[in-house]
Amino acid sequence: MRRPTRLNHPSAVATTLLLVFVLLPAFHAAENITYSFTSFNTSVESKFAHLGDANIYQEVLQLTPDSRNVDAFLVNKSGRILLREHIKLWDWQQTNNTMRVASFNTAFTINVSPESHLAAGEGLTFLIAPSLDDPPPGSHGPYLGLTNASLNGNNSNHFVAIEFDTAKQSFDRDNNHVGLDINGVDSNITASLTPLGIDIAPVNGTNHTVWIDYDGVHRHVWVYMAIEGSEKPVASVLNASIDISVYVQQRSYLGFSASTGSDFELNCVIAWNLTVEKLPDDGGGLSIGAIIGVAVGVGCVLVVMTLTTGILVVFCRRKRAAGNERDMLRKKLNGLPGTPREFEYKELKVATGNFDERRKLGQGAFGEVYKGVLPGSSMEVAVKRFSRDKTRGQDDFLAELTIINCLRHRNLVPLLGWCHENGVLLLVYEFMPNGSLDQHLYGDGGLVWWRRYNIVAGVASALHYIHHEYNQMVVHRDLKPSNIMLDATFDARLGDFGLARALDTDKTSFTELGVVGTRGYIANECCITHKFTRESDVYAFGTVVLEVVCGRRPLYDVSGFHLLVDWVWKLHREGRLLEAVDPRLGGEYPAEDAERLLLLGLACSQPHLRARPKAQAIVQIVSRSAPPPAVPKFKPAFVWPPPQGPLFEGNHDDHNWTSGTTLTSSTATSSNGGDSSAGDVGTTRALSLYVETGDSEKISRA
Numbered sequence: 090m091r092r093p094t095r096l097n098h099p100s101a102v103a104t105t106l107l108l109v110f111v112l113l114p115a116f117h118a119a120e121n122i123t124y125s126f127t128s129f130n131t132s133v134e135s136k137f138a139h140l141g142d143a144n145i146y147q148e149v150l151q152l153t154p155d156s157r158n159v160d161a162f163l164v165n166k167s168g169r170i171l172l173r174e175h176i177k178l179w180d181w182q183q184t185n186n187t188m189r190v191a192s193f194n195t196a197f198t199i200n201v202s203p204e205s206h207l208a209a210g211e212g213l214t215f216l217i218a219p220s221l222d223d224p225p226p227g228s229h230g231p232y233l234g235l236t237n238a239s240l241n242g243n244n245s246n247h248f249v250a251i252e253f254d255t256a257k258q259s260f261d262r263d264n265n266h267v268g269l270d271i272n273g274v275d276s277n278i279t280a281s282l283t284p285l286g287i288d289i290a291p292v293n294g295t296n297h298t299v300w301i302d303y304d305g306v307h308r309h310v311w312v313y314m315a316i317e318g319s320e321k322p323v324a325s326v327l328n329a330s331i332d333i334s335v336y337v338q339q340r341s342y343l344g345f346s347a348s349t350g351s352d353f354e355l356n357c358v359i360a361w362n363l364t365v366e367k368l369p370d371d372g373g374g375l376s377i378g379a380i381i382g383v384a385v386g387v388g389c390v391l392v393v394m395t396l397t398t399g400i401l402v403v404f405c406r407r408k409r410a411a412g413n414e415r416d417m418l419r420k421k422l423n424g425l426p427g428t429p430r431e432f433e434y435k436e437l438k439v440a441t442g443n444f445d446e447r448r449k450l451g452q453g454a455f456g457e458v459y460k461g462v463l464p465g466s467s468m469e470v471a472v473k474r475f476s477r478d479k480t481r482g483q484d485d486f487l488a489e490l491t492i493i494n495c496l497r498h499r500n501l502v503p504l505l506g507w508c509h510e511n512g513v514l515l516l517v518y519e520f521m522p523n524g525s526l527d528q529h530l531y532g533d534g535g536l537v538w539w540r541r542y543n544i545v546a547g548v549a550s551a552l553h554y555i556h557h558e559y560n561q562m563v564v565h566r567d568l569k570p571s572n573i574m575l576d577a578t579f580d581a582r583l584g585d586f587g588l589a590r591a592l593d594t595d596k597t598s599f600t601e602l603g604v605v606g607t608r609g610y611i612a613n614e615c616c617i618t619h620k621f622t623r624e625s626d627v628y629a630f631g632t633v634v635l636e637v638v639c640g641r642r643p644l645y646d647v648s649g650f651h652l653l654v655d656w657v658w659k660l661h662r663e664g665r666l667l668e669a670v671d672p673r674l675g676g677e678y679p680a681e682d683a684e685r686l687l688l689l690g691l692a693c694s695q696p697h698l699r700a701r702p703k704a705q706a707i708v709q710i711v712s713r714s715a716p717p718p719a720v721p722k723f724k725p726a727f728v729w730p731p732p733q734g735p736l737f738e739g740n741h742d743d744h745n746w747t748s749g750t751t752l753t754s755s756t757a758t759s760s761n762g763g764d765s766s767a768g769d770v771g772t773t774r775a776l777s778l779y780v781e782t783g784d785s786e787k788i789s790r791a
C-alpha cells in the first residue's frame with residue numbers, strides 16, 4: 090500500500106503555478122485549521138449537517154434521538170453529524186512525488202447512556218466520511234450509522250472511523266471496546282476498555298473525553314480516553330498504523346455517527362475540539378479541488394472520456410484543401426458538452442513549463458509525456474506530445490477523436506482534450522495520482538489482495554464497455570499493467586488507448602505500421618493476421634490477471650518454462666494452482682477467489698481465440714455471479730487457422746472476427762519508458778512467429 094516514489098506514467102502534473110504551491114508549504118507548514126465547540130448552540134448549528142436520525146438538540150449533538158418515553162422511537166436509529174466544510178486530508182507533492190498526509194488532533198466529550206435497567210446499544214464513532222450524504226438505509230444496529238449489510242466492507246465506502254462499541258456482534262470481542270473501522274464495521278483492530286476500567290456506556294451517565302491524534306508523517310493513530318475532566322492519559326487505549334490517504338477522499342468530512350438497535354442508548358457529543366494541519370490549497374480554490382475530487386472519486390461516472398496515449402498519428406502537411414472538413418470536425422468536437430476540448434498550444438506550453446525535461450514522465454515510441462498543471466485552474470494533467478510526423482493526416486485523427494470522445498466509463502482514463510498546432514499533436518489526460526499498476530505490483534510489498542481483485546474487476550468492466558457496451562466496437566490493443574492506471578482510490582482506469590481508428594476492411598490498417606503491442610501480451614494469432622481483435626484483448630487481459638495474482642511478469646523463466654502462463658498451467662494440471670499466488674501476500678487471500686482468477690487467467694490465455702471467454706462472461710466470473718471457467722488440464726497447441734467446430738467452454742456467438750467495422754486503438758509503446766523485461770515489440774514489422782508445442786514455446790523468425 091505504499092505510494093510509488095516515482096511517478097512514471099502518462100498522467101501527471103505540474104506547472105509553474107504548481108511550483109508556487111509546492112513551495113508554499115515551507116511557509117505555511119505550521120498553519121492549522123481549528124474548530125472549538127464548548128457547546129453546540131444555535132450560533133454554531135449552521136456549521137453542521139445533521140443526517141439521518143441525528144439532531145442538534147439542547148446544545149449537544151444527538152446522533153440518535155433523545156425521547157425517552159417511547160422505546161419504539163429509540164430503537165433502530167442511525168445518524169451522522171458532520172462539519173459542513175470539507176477538509177483536505179492528503180496531497181500529492183509535485184516536487185518529489187510523495188504523498189503528504191495531514192496530521193490532526195481532536196478531543197471530544199461524549200455521553201453514551203443506556204436506560205438504567207437495559208443493555209446499551211449500539212455505539213458511536215468519530216468519522217471521516219466521503220460526503221454529506223445520509224447514512225445508508227439499514228445502517229442501524231451493528232452498522233453504527235457507517236454502512237449497511239450490503240455495503241459493509243466495500244472499498245468504495247471511503248470512510249475511516251474510530252468506533253466506541255457498546256454491543257457485542259458475532260465479530261466483536263465484547264460489548265465495551267474501541268476499534269479502527271476501515272470501510273466496514275468489522276474493525277481492523279480493536280481494544281477492550283474493560284481491563285482499563287473504562288465503561289463507554291456507564292449506567293450512571295458519566296461523560297468521557299476522547300482524544301484522537303493522527304500523525305500524517307508516520308501514518309499512525311493514537312486514541313486516548315478518560316472520564317470527563319481528567320487529564321489526557323499517558324497511555325493510549327488503541328494505536329494503529331494507517332495511511333488514511335489510501336482510503337478516504339482527498340477532501341473529506343469530519344464528524345460523528347452512531348446507531349441504536351433493539352438495544353438503545355443516548356449517543357451525544359457534548360464538546361469538540363479539532364485541529365487539522367492545513368495542506369496547501371490547490372490555488373484555484375474549492376471548485377478545482379471539488380472537481381478533482383469528483384473526478385477521481387466514485388462520481389466519475391459523470392466524468393468523461395477515454396484516454397489514450399500511444400498513438401500512431403501522423404500529420405502530413407499536405408494541402409489545405411481539407412481545411413473545411415477539418416473545421417467542421419473541430420466544430421463537432423468542440424460542440425459536445427462535457428467532452429474533451431481543444432487546447433491552445435500556448436496554454437499547454439505554460440502548463441508543462443515549456444515541455445521541461447524535468448517534468449518528463451516517460452518516453453514512448455511515439456512521443457513523450459509531461460506533467461502539467463493547467464494555468465488558471467490548477468487542474469493536474471498529463472500531456473502527451475507526439476513526435477512522429479508521418480503518413481496520416483490530421484483529418485483522420487480528428488475523425489477518430491470524435492469516436493474516442495464518446496467513450497465514457499469509470500474505468501477509463503479521462504481524455505481532457507487535444508491540441509494540434511504547427512504540426513505538433515498533443516493529448517491531454519486527467520492526472521492519475523497513483524500511477525500505473527506495474528509500479529505497485531512490483532514495488533516493495535505489492536498490493537493487498539482485495540485491491541488486486543478490485544483492479545481486475547475494474548479492467549474487466551472497462552473491457553466489457555469498449556467491446557460490447559459502446560455502439561462501435563473498440564479494441565484496446567495494448568493491455569498491460571503499465572497501461573492500467575490507478576486513480577486516487579486505487580480503482581483501475583484503462584489508459585493508453587492510443588489512437589482509435591476505424592478499421593474498415595478495405596482500408597489498410599495498422600498492418601502498415603506493423604503489430605504494435607508488447608511481447609507476452611500478444612496473442613499468437615496476431616502475429617499471423619496482424620490484426621487485433623476483441624479476442625486478442627482478452628488474451629492480454631488473461632496475461633494481466635495472471636500477473637496480478639502471481640505478482641510475476643509474463644515472461645517468467647522457471648523450471649523450464651519461459652512464460653508465466655505455462656508454469657501456471659502446469660500447476661493447474663498438478664492440482665497445485667494456489668502455489669502460483671504471489672508469495673508476498675503471505676497467504677492473506679481467499680483461496681476461492683484466487684483460484685477463480687487463476688482459472689480465468691488461463692481460460693483467457695487459450696491459444697484458440699474462440700475458446701477464450703468474452704468480456705460479458707469475464708465480468709460475470711469476476712463478480713462471482715458465474716462459476717469459474719473450466720480449463721483443460723493441458724494447454725491446447727496453437728493451430729492456425731483456428732479449428733472450426735465446438736471448442737470446450739468458449740461461447741462462440743455472433744462474433745466474426747475478421748469482418749465488420751472494428752474500431753481499434755493503436756498504441757505506442759508504454760509511455761512510462763517501457764519496461765524492458767516485457768520487451769516492447771514496438772512497431773517492428775519483422776515479427777516473431779510463436780509456434781507452440783504444448784507447454785513450451787519456440788520462437789522462430791517469420
Ligand SMILES: *[C@@H]1O[C@H](CO)[C@@H](O)[C@H](O)[C@H]1NC(C)=O
Pocket residue numbers: 119120121194364366
Ligand atoms: C498546529 O497543530 C499542531 C498539533 O496540534 C501544533 O503542534 C502546532 O503548533 C499548530 N500550529 C499552529 C500554527 O498553531
Ligand SMILES: *[C@@H]1O[C@H](CO)[C@@H](O)[C@H](O)[C@H]1NC(C)=O
Pocket residue numbers: 125126127128129130131132133
Ligand atoms: C455558542 O457555542 C460556541 C461554540 O461552542 C461558543 O464559542 C459560544 O460561546 C456559545 N455561545 C453561547 C451564548 O453559549
Ligand SMILES: *[C@@H]1O[C@H](CO)[C@@H](O)[C@H](O)[C@H]1NC(C)=O
Pocket residue numbers: 161164165230350351
Ligand atoms: C430493528 O431492526 C432489526 C434488524 O434490522 C429487526 O429485526 C427489528 O424488528 C427492528 N425493530 C423494530 C422495532 O423495528
Ligand SMILES: *[C@@H]1O[C@H](CO)[C@@H](O)[C@H](O)[C@H]1NC(C)=O
Pocket residue numbers: 111112114182184185187
Ligand atoms: C517533499 O517535498 C516537500 C516540499 O515540496 C517537503 O516538505 C517534503 O519534506 C519532501 N518529502 C520528502 C520525502 O523528501
Ligand SMILES: *[C@@H]1O[C@H](CO)[C@@H](O)[C@H](O)[C@H]1NC(C)=O
Pocket residue numbers: 125196197198298360361362
Ligand atoms: C477544547 O479546548 C478548550 C480550550 O483549549 C478547552 O477548554 C476544552 O476543554 C477543550 N475541550 C475538549 C473536549 O477537549
Ligand SMILES: *[C@@H]1O[C@H](CO)[C@@H](O)[C@H](O)[C@H]1NC(C)=O
Pocket residue numbers: 225226227228237238239240
Ligand atoms: C444499503 O445502502 C444502499 C444505498 O446506499 C442501498 O441501495 C441498499 O439497499 C442498502 N442495503 C440494505 C441491506 O439496506
Ligand SMILES: *[C@@H]1O[C@H](CO)[C@@H](O)[C@H](O)[C@H]1NC(C)=O
Pocket residue numbers: 239243244245
Ligand atoms: C461496492 O459498492 C459499489 C457502489 O455502491 C458497487 O458497484 C459494487 O458492486 C460494490 N462491491 C461489492 C464487492 O459489493
Ligand SMILES: *[C@@H]1O[C@H](CO)[C@@H](O)[C@H](O)[C@H]1NC(C)=O
Pocket residue numbers: 242271275276277539
Ligand atoms: C482491514 O482493512 C482492510 C482494508 O485495509 C479490509 O479490507 C480488511 O477487511 C480489514 N480486516 C479486517 C480483519 O477487518
Ligand SMILES: *[C@@H]1O[C@H](CO)[C@@H](O)[C@H](O)[C@H]1NC(C)=O
Pocket residue numbers: 288291292293294295
Ligand atoms: C460512574 O461509573 C464509572 C464506571 O462505570 C465510574 O468510574 C465513575 O466513577 C462513576 N461516576 C459516578 C459519579 O459515580
Ligand SMILES: *[C@@H]1O[C@H](CO)[C@@H](O)[C@H](O)[C@H]1NC(C)=O
Pocket residue numbers: 200293294295296359
Ligand atoms: C455530562 O455532560 C452534560 C453536559 O455538559 C452534563 O449536563 C451532565 O451532567 C454530565 N453528566 C455527568 C454524569 O457528569
Ligand SMILES: *[C@@H]1O[C@H](CO)[C@@H](O)[C@H](O)[C@H]1NC(C)=O
Pocket residue numbers: 311324325327328329
Ligand atoms: C500501541 O499498541 C500496542 C499494542 O497494540 C502497545 O504495545 C504499544 O505500547 C502502543 N504504543 C503506544 C505508543 O501507545
